[in-house]
Amino acid sequence: MHALAHISALLCELGDQDLGPVVFREQNGQVRGVLQRPGLSELVDDALTQPRMYGAGDPAVMPPDVRPPR
Secondary structure: OHHHHHHHHHHHHHHOOOOOOEEEEOOOOOEEEEEOOOOHHHHHHHHHHHHHHHOOOOOOOOOHHHOOOO
16 A cells, blocks of 8 residues: 555656657657656556556455456
């Protein structure tokens, strides 16, 4: 549970950031490069997948109707 509190705090901080891809342009506007960065939805999924899988077998953590198939 302590780790989830840290994850929650970090995701709250990231929610205020400009996430997603960054486009670098020349002075004339021509695209020079694109830095692919995850958006908030990808970060939330990455942050919660492992705890969700860990708790998948515990009914107190994950109700039966949302458990992943085995």
